[in-house]
Amino acid sequence: MQLRYSFRLYPNGAQRTALAKAFGCARVVYNDAIRAREAARTAGEPFPKIGDLSKLLITEAKKTEERAWLAAVSTVVLQHSLRDLDAAYRNFFDGLKGKRPRIGAPRFKGRKDNRQAVRFTANARWRVTTGGNLSLPKIGDVRVTWSRKLPSVPSTVTVVKDAAGRYFASFIVETEPEALPEAASHVGIDLGLSHFAILSDGTKIESPRFLRRAEKKLKREQRRLSRKSKGSNNRGKARLKVARAHAQVADARREFHHQLSTKIIRDNQTVAVEGLAVKGLARTRLAKSIHDAGWSAFVSMLEYKAARYGRTFVRIGRFEPTSQVCSQCGVKDGPKPLHVRVWECRACGAVLDRDVNAAVNVAKAAGLAVSACGAQVRPGLVPAQRREAGTHRDGRTTVVGLPGR
Numbered sequence: 001m002q003l004r005y006s007f008r009l010y011p012n013g014a015q016r017t018a019l020a021k022a023f024g025c026a027r028v029v030y031n032d033a034i035r036a037r038e039a040a041r042t043a044g045e046p047f048p049k050i051g052d053l054s055k056l057l058i059t060e061a062k063k064t065e066e067r068a069w070l071a072a073v074s075t076v077v078l079q080h081s082l083r084d085l086d087a088a089y090r091n092f093f094d095g096l097k098g099k100r101p102r103i104g105a106p107r108f109k110g111r112k113d114n115r116q117a118v119r120f121t122a123n124a125r126w127r128v129t130t131g132g133n134l135s136l137p138k139i140g141d142v143r144v145t146w147s148r149k150l151p152s153v154p155s156t157v158t159v160v161k162d163a164a165g166r167y168f169a170s171f172i173v174e175t176e177p178e179a180l181p182e183a184a185s186h187v188g189i190d191l192g193l194s195h196f197a198i199l200s201d202g203t204k205i206e207s208p209r210f211l212r213r214a215e216k217k218l219k220r221e222q223r224r225l226s227r228k229s230k231g232s233n234n235r236g237k238a239r240l241k242v243a244r245a246h247a248q249v250a251d252a253r254r255e256f257h258h259q260l261s262t263k264i265i266r267d268n269q270t271v272a273v274e275g276l277a278v279k280g281l282a283r284t285r286l287a288k289s290i291h292d293a294g295w296s297a298f299v300s301m302l303e304y305k306a307a308r309y310g311r312t313f314v315r316i317g318r319f320e321p322t323s324q325v326c327s328q329c330g331v332k333d334g335p336k337p338l339h340v341r342v343w344e345c346r347a348c349g350a351v352l353d354r355d356v357n358a359a360v361n362v363a364k365a366a367g368l369a370v371s372a373c374g375a376q377v378r379p380g381l382v383p384a385q386r387r388e389a390g391t392h393r394d395g396r397t398t399v400v401g402l403p404g405r
Contacts, residue, residue, distance in 0.1 A: 001308060003175050005150055009134065009159065009167035010143040018139040019159065019167070022073045023116040026081040027109045029070070032057045033085050034108055050086050054079055074137040076124035084119075114163035114243075121156045134169055144169060151175040164243040179310035186270040188363025190322065190355055191298075193289050197260065198355040200363040205260065210252045211292040214245065221245050253294050261301040265311050272366035273299055274358075275318040314366040322361035326350060 011019060036057070037047050048056075058078050061067035070078065088106040095102035120126045124137050133141040134157070154171040161167050188200035196207040211218075221242045228235035264271060276299075281290050299315075306313035325332050331347035341354050 001175060001177060001304075002172055003151075003308075005148070005154075005171045005173060006160075006168045007147060007171075008145040009169050010145070011139075011167055012143075015140050015142055016167075018073075019118075019161065021069075022077050022118045022139070022159075023161065024111070025070050025073045026077050026118050027111070027116075028067075029057050029078045030081045030085055031108045032061075033082055034106055037089070047089070050082050053082055057082070072138070074120065074124050076121055076137075077118045080119040080121065116161045117158055119156055119158045126157055142167075142169075162243075162247065164247040165240050166247070175308075177308055177310060180266060183267060183269040183311075185268050186272075186363065186368040187264065187268040188272045188359045188361070188366065188368060189264070189302075190274065190359040190362055191276065191293070191295050192355055193286065193293060195355060196293060197298075198359045199264075200356070200359040200368075202353075202356050204355070207293060208253070208256055209289075209292055210249045210256070211288065214249050218242070218245050218249075253292075254297070257294060257298045257301055261298060261305055265302065265305045265309055268311070270312040270314065270366070270368055271302055271306060272314040272316060272363050272368060273302065274320065274322060274362050275315050277318055314368075316362060316365045320361070320365050322358040322365065323354060325357075325361050326352065327357045327360040327364065328352070 033053050036053060040047055058070065058075065062071050085106055091100065091103055092105050094100045120136060126137060127135050128144075129135050129141055131141075132144060132146060134144050135141045136157075136159070150171060150173055152173045152175060154173045156172060158170040159167065160170055185201075190198045192198060193207060195204045197205045199205075221238070225235065225238040225242050228238050276295055278290065278296050281287075284290075303313050303315075305311070321332060324335055326345040326348060328350040329345060329348040331345065333343070333345055333347070336343055336354065342351065343354065344351050
């Protein structure tokens with residue numbers, strides 16, 4: 001299976017300038033290719049093939065005065081920009097044919113987009129130096145913070161600059177599944193807002209609410225940004241502070257999801273969750289809390305980690321009445337308003353915790369034999385908020401088993 005590993009980069013001033021040139025050249029070639037294809041569509045002609053675009057927009061364009069500066073960056077970066085556009089068009093047309101979820105048509109990239117990225121393949125002769133730096137063509141040896149080992153030697157690296165001005169090296173590597181020892185327990189999970197996750201054994205994980213906890217700082221930085229004159233250097237600095245504050249929230253949320261999903265996968269042989277219509281729920285008055293929870297990202301982590309570690313992942317239908325059915329006798333007792341957290345079954349008289357009962361029903365709907373008898377009802381510990389996961393830049397380590405190529 002393929003996994004993505006990301007590591008923080010710390011380019012110096014000259015390297016940041018070279019990366020900015022690479023981002024800009026790749027963006028220009030991408031936009032030129034969109035114009036060429038749109039012109040062909042307007043004229044009723046077939047789309048030009050990627051080989052023809054490469055010859056026209058890269059090879060021939062470098063010989064002109066208007067595009068001579070394309071020679072300042074690696075050609076591999078420009079070619080991959082065209083391949084990315086070709087993949088975007090394929091995905092767009094596959095969505096129209098019903099082969100995949102619908103997405104919008106490829107759009108022009110802007111200089112002020114939140115995310116800039118370029119990709120280097122083995123043909124570009126990038127490598128990891130013996131000192132642990134990342135050597136990129138026409139950019140130099142960039143310092144990397146290696147927070148863990150790569151399981152295999154990657155063939156490509158993508159350099160990304162995010163909205164907060166941080167640089168990352170993203171590797172996609174092939175790795176074999178790592179089967180964990182078989183576990184005896186199975187679990188159903190009900191996701192919520194007051195508690196982030198409720199397990200069918202009665203365990204309740206409190207919702208960290210990273211965005212809510214950081215709202216005061218975010219509002220303060222946003223007010224400072226709104227007071228700055230448009231186009232000024234101070235406005236650019238204030239915008240970076242807002243982006244970094246949001247990045248800290250996203251990093252803390254991602255770290256919480258990783259820790260919790262790994263623990264659940266390691267402790268249980270089968271994990272069942274309920275399919276949620278997050279897009280629909282995000283249109284309600286609870287939108288901010290739902291986005292703050294990040295249910296979709298958490299479920300995606302459970303799914304790929306189950307495949308990686310030899311566990312079974314089950315997703316039940318979203319219309320399963322898990323909150324209406326008594327987990328003791330199986331009688332459907334009808335819908336309950338959200339403020340009702342504990343209710344008594346009119347058929348068997350069992351007093352049920354709404355969330356634990358739903359988690360047990362999720363597990364039963366997935367075919368798991370579980371019981372909430374003697375369940376723990378006290379909320380679990382909430383991990384402290386972290387600024388950034390990974391090795392500290394002053395104590396960075398080098399990659400073991402990844403020699404320079």
